[in-house]
Amino acid sequence: MAKKQPPVQKNETIELTFEDITHDGDGVGKVNGYPLFVPYALPGEKAKVKVIKVKKNFGFGKLLHINQVSEHRVEPPCDVYIQCGGCQLQHMSYEMQLELKRNQVISSMKKIGHIEHAPVHATIGMDDPWRYRNKVQIPVAHRHGELITGFYRKRSHEIIEGMDRCVITAEVNDRMVEAVRRMADRLGISAYDEKAHKGVLRHIMVRTGQATDETMIVLITRTEELPHADKLVKELHETYPQIKSIVQNVNKARTNVILGKKTKILWGEEYIYDNIGDIKFAISAKSFYQVNPPQTKKLYDKALEYANLTGGESVIVAYCGIGTISLFLAKQAKKVYGVEIVPEAIADAKENARLNNIDNVDFYVGEAEKVMPWWKAQGLSPDVIVVDPPRKGCEQNLLDAMIEMNPERIVYVSCNPATLARDLKILEEGGYETKQLQPVDMFPQTGHIECVAQLEKKM
Ligand code: SAH
Numbered sequence: 001m002a003k004k005q006p007p008v009q010k011n012e013t014i015e016l017t018f019e020d021i022t023h024d025g026d027g028v029g030k031v032n033g034y035p036l037f038v039p040y041a042l043p044g045e046k047a048k049v050k051v052i053k054v055k056k057n058f059g060f061g062k063l064l065h066i067n068q069v070s071e072h073r074v075e076p077p078c079d080v081y082i083q084c085g086g087c088q089l090q091h092m093s094y095e096m097q098l099e100l101k102r103n104q105v106i107s108s109m110k111k112i113g114h115i116e117h118a119p120v121h122a123t124i125g126m127d128d129p130w131r132y133r134n135k136v137q138i139p140v141a142h143r144h145g146e147l148i149t150g151f152y153r154k155r156s157h158e159i160i161e162g163m164d165r166c167v168i169t170a171e172v173n174d175r176m177v178e179a180v181r182r183m184a185d186r187l188g189i190s191a192y193d194e195k196a197h198k199g200v201l202r203h204i205m206v207r208t209g210q211a212t213d214e215t216m217i218v219l220i221t222r223t224e225e226l227p228h229a230d231k232l233v234k235e236l237h238e239t240y241p242q243i244k245s246i247v248q249n250v251n252k253a254r255t256n257v258i259l260g261k262k263t264k265i266l267w268g269e270e271y272i273y274d275n276i277g278d279i280k281f282a283i284s285a286k287s288f289y290q291v292n293p294p295q296t297k298k299l300y301d302k303a304l305e306y307a308n309l310t311g312g313e314s315v316i317v318a319y320c321g322i323g324t325i326s327l328f329l330a331k332q333a334k335k336v337y338g339v340e341i342v343p344e345a346i347a348d349a350k351e352n353a354r355l356n357n358i359d360n361v362d363f364y365v366g367e368a369e370k371v372m373p374w375w376k377a378q379g380l381s382p383d384v385i386v387v388d389p390p391r392k393g394c395e396q397n398l399l400d401a402m403i404e405m406n407p408e409r410i411v412y413v414s415c416n417p418a419t420l421a422r423d424l425k426i427l428e429e430g431g432y433e434t435k436q437l438q439p440v441d442m443f444p445q446t447g448h449i450e451c452v453a454q455l456e457k458k459m
Helices: 094-113 171-186 229-239 293-307 324-330 343-355 368-377 396-405 417-429
Strands: 013-021 026-031 034-039 046-054 059-068 135-143 146-149 201-208 215-221 243-250 262-268 272-276 279-283 314-318 335-340 361-365 384-387 409-414 432-440 450-457
Touching: 013 034, 013 059, 034 046, 094 417, 094 432, 135 171, 146 171, 171 201, 171 215, 171 229, 229 243, 229 262, 272 293, 279 324, 279 343, 293 324, 293 384, 293 409, 293 432, 293 450, 314 324, 314 368, 324 335, 324 343, 324 361, 335 343, 335 368, 343 361, 368 396, 384 396, 396 417, 409 417, 417 432, 417 450
Parallel strands: 034 059, 215 243, 314 335, 314 384, 335 361, 384 409
Antiparallel strands: 013 026, 013 046, 026 034, 046 059, 135 146, 135 201, 201 215, 243 262, 272 279, 409 450, 432 450
């Protein structure tokens, strides 16, 4: 029998109707059941498309002309939306973005987890889904005789010229990047040249605490020496009183990793502070910190609600990071145990507990999948287990240990619906039932989906 051929050919122009969309924002249309992925096409649209890549089971196309425009199509406010690629959903109404994220959770649950009984609530969005990011890290280069800053063009290391704002970044951070760039240029500080591995200033990082308005500037340099550092620092903090900390981070390596090992305080404090709800966090140059605290608060309030604490419980938080969820839960639990693999994050978690006078939490450095069975052997028997793993989800032996520990409830915070669905299936087979799921939009305009699930022991 002849092998089935894809119904389209490369470079062919076709008319396509779009039915679906991926979380990367690619529209999906089918030709005799063969799916084509087309960036920037929306469900409900009909368009002329050029086929650019044909694989056995799917292909890719390029949007040439939209013949029928979706009512959810909006004009992206960013001037460099297409070049940058940092956002994927700016061409879609916010209402549709929230709907899309909920549908992604529903479809992962169904297809991967075979879980259809648990309600997936409407995505909790932001009232104003712009300018929310509290941190920006932007590369510096030298072009046409001056310093420029801007994100890299999609899949390249070439800075987009003329990019003076990022519409999902806090406005103050945009202004600070611009100020540093201008002052550094005037002082003749050279930009890092990646190809030659020469020059000084690699990246400018700015973080601002939304609740406190405190700003930290991090100058990432290739060299230990930063020429004119004194002048730069003085001018910066005298011009912008909200700057509380200016640090230099030295990264001598030829690498895509932004931060190097060594950090020196050039002026001011080592930390800035921010609040999530009524919990205060100290943030250093290298600390992990959630980029969208107001939405983080909504997510963790849900986690707290799903944990259903009455004050007498012991709770384990696996993948606890800097202790954000753990500190939220501690106020309503008897005791909280957090485990996290990165020692610096645990140091921050302990510092944050101290800062908030919370003394019923213990934080441990280690792999969650190893520490949990050890806790079990020590006789620790939690009432609730909370997990907040990275994109790849939980390790099998951690899921096994959770089931062995037999808590009343499990709260699973996830940044990837696919691994969430996979893991919930395992927990369901181990005697738990998924009760409900709540997507929360932590990253508007992008395809990222955050979600919290509540599980209870089956009767
Ligand atoms: N909620 C946390 C962040 C969770 S992100 C906060 O707000 O700080 C996931 C965390 O899991 C990261 O901090 C990562 O370092 C940690 N991690 C990754 N693999 C791990 C493992 N095997 N054991 C424990 N922690 C791990």
